[in-house]
Amino acid sequence: MECVSTKSKAHCSCTYTSCPRHGNCCQCVVYHRDKGEMVGCYFTAEGERGYDRSMANFKKDQGF
DSSP: OOOOOOOOTTTOOOSOTTSTTTTOHHHHHHHHHHTTBOOGGGSOHHHHTTOOOBHHHHHHHHTO
16 A cells, blocks of 8 residues: 555644654554554544554444
8 A cells, every 4th residue: 555645743633642653644554454453543532542452442432
């Protein structure tokens, strides 16, 4: 997959700002997908702050 966007920190809702992928959606999606996780921007603000990107935590955060 080719990422056509440059870093977009202005729109990144992830609070883990020291992450080398912060603001680069393409790299973030690939990284978390490879780990079987969900990206932080899909969580609620409260759920995102816990840094648990597991699918189980995502389902819990979304009320499933």
